Amino acid sequence: MNQTKVVIALPTVATVYSNEPVSVENLELLTVPIKNLEHLFEQLYQYKTSFMGRANHGYTLLLYSCILTKGFEEIEKEMDSSLSPLIGNHGHCNQELVNLFLTGRATTNCFDGEKVFGDGTDKMVLKGIA
Secondary structure: OOOEEEEEEEEOHHHHOOOOOOOHHHEEEEEEEEOOHHHHHHHHHOOHHHHOOHHHOHHHHHHHHHHHHHOHHHHHHHOOOOOOOOEOHHHOEOHHHHHHHHHOOOOOOOOEOEEEEOOHHHOEEEEOEO
């Protein structure tokens, strides 16, 4: 059976008791081999208190875990433009981040597949959900 590795971002003791935003430098990163979806849920359940509630910065830890598991290079490849931020104005998730959470791919658009516009040097390919 093919195993996948998942990165789980957990707070350090200093982070848990801080009201400051969580930075990657203040995290403990665990790399866990995952056999299947059920095994993933079992592994994450062990750390449920770290992901629960605003005081523990759970949403940020989940975001970091997702991005670090996928990898920056892979996320950039899936986006229409690697210059687009995953978090937009006012702290809202951009479509790439929403799609990463929902489908596992950081595509820029919600349509099915890819859409090709133009040809030759003017060709533009927009990536949607597979």
